[in-house]
Amino acid sequence: MICDPSLNADLDRAFHARAVAIVGVSRDDANPPPGYTGLKILRLLRDAGFPGRLYPINPRATVIDGLPVFASVRAIPGPVDLVIVTIPAQGVPAVLEDCLAAGVVNVHVCSAGFSETGLTEGREAEDRLKEIASRGRLRVVGPNCLGYHVPASRMNMYQEVRLLGGPVAFLSQSGGHAQDYVGYGPHLGIGFSKVVSYGNALLMDATDFLQYLADDEETQVICLYLEGTRNGPKLRMLAREIGRSKPIIMWKGGLTSQGARAAKTHTSSLAGEGRVWEAFFRQTGVVQAGSIEEMADIAMTFLRLKPITRARAAVIVGGGGSNVANGDICAQEGVELPPLGPETRGRLLGLLSLVNQSVVNPIDSPAVPYNASLLRQVLEALTADPSVDLVILHMSTFFPKRATPEAIAAFKACVTDFGRRAPEKPVVVAIRGSDRMGAEAEAMLRDMRTAGITTYSSMRAACRALKRFADYHRFQAAWGQAGQDRAGPP
């Protein structure tokens, strides 16, 4: 998987930086321009407790926030693992020259104003960066990005987030999406190994970071937001290979012509045609997501559940209308609701009355969540059915209000106990009402997740994640059976 022999060691130095210089730190941010400033980044790193050295660079200042200021990268007395550049585009080439002269390897060009503007100056400035980098071993991420965010190194690049380390990596051409994922992930128990916002992908793109992550022991699941690539075949090869041991979940931005138009002005990416990307997903087994929330749901599923290769679900909800909706949602999302076997139906008929309930799958039973002994027996019957791969309990936000505290505790104990005893047939919860109802659903979601229950914010979210999870494992199983020729699944 090594395409570039020194790349991993170079990036290791950036991800575990002990000395960071920030070019373009003003004394104050009274009227900051849109986007990030050097001072903002300096403060984010300090507030996160970054333990290494920080060198603010500004030729017209001596001390900022109590730190000594240097006139240029070359003036820094000692090694620098990462230089972050925040000055306007036209000044960036000179900084790269300084980095070359000072022997710096890793540079993060945060500054925007390059080819994504569509202006000649922007494209020319990028050409100059390329030319300078070609004269030495510069590893430049960007321009127009937020670079490296590594919770374990206390390197924080995002506002108002909880710094949580963990086994999920995220490579993103959008700093905004990275902000969203870093902020949202911890709500689902997702912590991050490395988050890379790489913007215009001028000198390093997804393939470089994928090479690194392939061998990164801290990363188990790789998430990727991509607008375009100049290395299609390499990306396809890497994705197929890496995907065998680490799932790759990818959101492709700009799949439509309207989205592609925006991608061009965002990261100067040529988004490519939708059908080309459809083929990419089909051929590589990369798991497709359509938003940060969906990506997080899928990553959570990989972190929590044992592999399943089919997503034939038994679904329970209280309420006939919701039960009909569940049938439609599952069908629309490709989740099969198998007819239950005669033995299962017999057991359910012994447990549930047919008045206001139904034991055809999907199952309508208002009573089940409120009665843990009934729930246990129903789950035992369903998970014993060979046609059922998993059980989805679709739970209304009325539940925490209408059930007694004892009933809520018994419900949670029953579901977590099932997860421990029979993890090969997952029992998960989907919240009903949460897509829109805000605070109530959020509280219920948090409560269920805190109890250790795999919980999705809606039935549709559960179906989308579980279907993709099973599809990934079926793809890899077929690939495995295809043997040594590596021809991949049919």
Add this chain to the structure above:
Amino acid sequence: MICDPSLNADLDRAFHARAVAIVGVSRDDANPPPGYTGLKILRLLRDAGFPGRLYPINPRATVIDGLPVFASVRAIPGPVDLVIVTIPAQGVPAVLEDCLAAGVVNVHVCSAGFSETGLTEGREAEDRLKEIASRGRLRVVGPNCLGYHVPASRMNMYQEVRLLGGPVAFLSQSGGHAQDYVGYGPHLGIGFSKVVSYGNALLMDATDFLQYLADDEETQVICLYLEGTRNGPKLRMLAREIGRSKPIIMWKGGLTSQGARAAKTHTSSLAGEGRVWEAFFRQTGVVQAGSIEEMADIAMTFLRLKPITRARAAVIVGGGGSNVANGDICAQEGVELPPLGPETRGRLLGLLSLVNQSVVNPIDSPAVPYNASLLRQVLEALTADPSVDLVILHMSTFFPKRATPEAIAAFKACVTDFGRRAPEKPVVVAIRGSDRMGAEAEAMLRDMRTAGITTYSSMRAACRALKRFADYHRFQAAWGQAGQDRAGPP
């Protein structure tokens, strides 16, 4: 539109009932069965401040909750406008006989356990109800439903809801969906004229209630959740005719075979094939929704916005990744993002820098929401563009945290002012992050809506509602042009 001459007067009596009898009120609800009980309904009505007479019926009690109890409907001394039946299915025929004998016209059979069970007894019980009703003028809603909910009459059938009257009617084969809509609607400013949960639709179905609503002055928008119908041609005819003056928004449950299977066990409905219903929507101009939340978004749009016949949008968001997503979402949902005219682009280029921003539609500008003077100029430029029908401001939940209170107030004033001055080009807000992030988004949504701004909970929700809103008006305009022959649009 009158198919049944006495129906409207009969239903008027039910919707404005001054005397309601409830058959099957127990002294207490210590171990209630799943579903509604008579005592629960009695208490819902009393708690809602129902001003009419309430007659609990129970042959084995004399006083319940301080009210005198009667042994049967026949024992009530005086006229009864509505009888609500909550006893088990096998006892319902005798109650209907009593109603006939006592001259009662309106009966709501709440009880379940009929044909939806799939059991012979259930079907036979329904046949008996039909036979009894055929002997007189009984208007029976149900069985297996929650009947009539009329805020203006203080007739409440749902738990934990705010009783809000208004111009939206909802006809629903699902009591659960009715509960959800009645609970959710007021968050969007939606109040209800009449809500009818009609379950198995044995003796009255959607077409009967549509006939009533066609002439109901309290109803401007009709929402409908339907699982099946035995009167397809009549439903089509009514929907086309009524839709000319009152939009009909319909969620069809059971469009897939898995959903249809559930519908059969819910309301004993034959859901019909998906393609038949596709044709229904295409031919009638009925607006299709796929959930209660979507139905509510569309109804809100009808209540708030001036008609538009196309949904060519200018979209603004802060953040390149979100901007790409907006392009894709709009394309997926059929909302066109027209290229802006040269004059518009010139005006925008004079207002927005190209660094970290983009003036190609969709527009990426983090600065715009934070600067009301800039916002006003941008909106003026966009709404002056003849290719733009509406503007969507896609706003992050970071906004209320990062903007000053003055900036927030100025933003709201600017948008509402635009709505007043130029309502023919709506400016709406869509919240970014709200599908999942709960409390923060909910608070922001409430704040925007309180300020009088038409606000959607996500970009996708906005697109889906606005597209359907414009499609409705385009359909009706084409129909109008088709003239007297009433052949409808091509």
